Amino acid sequence: MASNPTLEFWFEFASTYSYIAAMRIEKLCRDAGVRLVWRPFLLGPIFALQGWETSHFNLNPRRGNYMWRDMERLTAKFGLPWQKPSEFPRNTIVPARVACAIADEPWCGDFVRRVYVANFGEDRAINERDVIASILEELGQPADEILARAESAEQRPQLRANTERATELGIFGAPNCVVDGELFWGEEAMEDAIAWALGRRHASILQ
Amino acid sequence: MASNPTLEFWFEFASTYSYIAAMRIEKLCRDAGVRLVWRPFLLGPIFALQGWETSHFNLNPRRGNYMWRDMERLTAKFGLPWQKPSEFPRNTIVPARVACAIADEPWCGDFVRRVYVANFGEDRAINERDVIASILEELGQPADEILARAESAEQRPQLRANTERATELGIFGAPNCVVDGELFWGEEAMEDAIAWALGRRHASILQ
Numbered sequence: 246m247a248s249n250p251t252l253e254f255w256f257e258f259a260s261t262y263s264y265i266a267a268m269r270i271e272k273l274c275r276d277a278g279v280r281l282v283w284r285p286f287l288l289g290p291i292f293a294l295q296g297w298e299t300s301h302f303n304l305n306p307r308r309g310n311y312m313w314r315d316m317e318r319l320t321a322k323f324g325l326p327w328q329k330p331s332e333f334p335r336n337t338i339v340p341a342r343v344a345c346a347i348a349d350e351p352w353c354g355d356f357v358r359r360v361y362v363a364n365f366g367e368d369r370a371i372n373e374r375d376v377i378a379s380i381l382e383e384l385g386q387p388a389d390e391i392l393a394r395a396e397s398a399e400q401r402p403q404l405r406a407n408t409e410r411a412t413e414l415g416i417f418g419a420p421n422c423v424v425d426g427e428l429f430w431g432e433e434a435m436e437d438a439i440a441w442a443l444g445r446r447h448a449s450i451l452q
Numbered sequence: 453m454a455s456n457p458t459l460e461f462w463f464e465f466a467s468t469y470s471y472i473a474a475m476r477i478e479k480l481c482r483d484a485g486v487r488l489v490w491r492p493f494l495l496g497p498i499f500a501l502q503g504w505e506t507s508h509f510n511l512n513p514r515r516g517n518y519m520w521r522d523m524e525r526l527t528a529k530f531g532l533p534w535q536k537p538s539e540f541p542r543n544t545i546v547p548a549r550v551a552c553a554i555a556d557e558p559w560c561g562d563f564v565r566r567v568y569v570a571n572f573g574e575d576r577a578i579n580e581r582d583v584i585a586s587i588l589e590e591l592g593q594p595a596d597e598i599l600a601r602a603e604s605a606e607q608r609p610q611l612r613a614n615t616e617r618a619t620e621l622g623i624f625g626a627p628n629c630v631v632d633g634e635l636f637w638g639e640e641a642m643e644d645a646i647a648w649a650l651g652r653r654h655a656s657i658l659q
Contacts, residue, residue: 311624
């Protein structure tokens with residue numbers, strides 16, 4: 246094989262199920278020998294395509310009630326911090342722009358996980374520059390420099406480009422794994438995505 | 453322990469993900485020593501509560517496109533027959549009434565699986581009495597007698613009662629497993645439901 250198979254992890258910092266997935270995906274890929282690529286995007290424009298002005302968890306209370314209970318169970322199952330956020334969904338353009346700017350850095354996973362814990366384990370306002378700056382500093386990174394780069398004219402279009410690419414890929418929610426253009430939605434589908442990356446596809450759906 | 457833990461499987465014959473789940477649930481419960489109770493219900497009235505006139509897979513093409521591809525993958529993964537149905541979602545009142553009438557019979561699982569394969573593996577019109585009668589006959593059962601009982605004045609209200617109970621349980625889709633009133637939605641959540649039935653709950657969410 247020429248190189249390791251690659252898995253793109255498409256995530257939105259406001260998404261509850263993306264939290265569960267984001268905390269697990271790097272280890273799953275490492276253990277499987279699959280290369281991980283971080284792909285932040287915004288769900289807002291994709292929800293708008295589906296005619297929604299906010300998360301369907303807010304639009305459909307039956308679905309929303311279940312999700313909040315499911316979060317209690319899933320965070321307990323995986324040993325993750327949990328505190329129901331006082332605002333949902335949060336705007337996430339600031340951390341998403343930073344994640345775009347540092348997506349290829351070896352510490353991107355640390356940043357992503359730290360932002361998710363801030364949102365869903367600590368109920369912090371993750372769209373505030375101060376909050377993101379303090380997380381970058383905790384990680385030993387030059388916060389001002391990185392925020393300036395993330396919001397520069399050269400870098401800013403990347404988040405919109407990611408969101409447009411997500412739209413083209415057929416993405417309708419988060420989290421998602423994409424392997425060779427094949428879309429796997431939901432945190433429960435991550436293991437199937439890794440199996441796909443490793444070529445363990447059932448014969449009847451091999452091209 | 454006084455008796456085996458019990459898992460209620462709440463399903464709708466029109467539901468694609470219920471197909472995957474229904475084909476697997478009896479063996480999962482048997483292997484775990486969990487008692488299985490079949491709970492047929494209708495999704496139509498529950499979708500109506502959410503303001504939908506049909507399946508959200510039809511209302512939201514992005515979500516629907518993904519589901520159909522996911523079905524190809526999941527049926528391949530579990531070695532199940534697959535043929536995209538020419539009508540979706542099908543009306544299912546006839547098989548659902550029969551399933552209500554025979555829910556306590558030891559062959560209920562065989563009937564449920566046979567109806568699902570007819571819908572999603574063979575594209576048969578499962579709401580026609582002839583189709584259901586032929587399935588009952590295949591299973592060595594007195595088809596006319598069972599259909600008459602399923603549609604009798606005494607038996608008919610059971611399906612509506614199930615659907616009302618599903619509504620009270622917070623159900624918003626299918627399939628579902630319910631253990632001690634705790635709801636687990638989706639075919640991926642079945643293993644978690646079984647763990648719950650066995651009392652393997654994470655300490656932090658034990659009452």
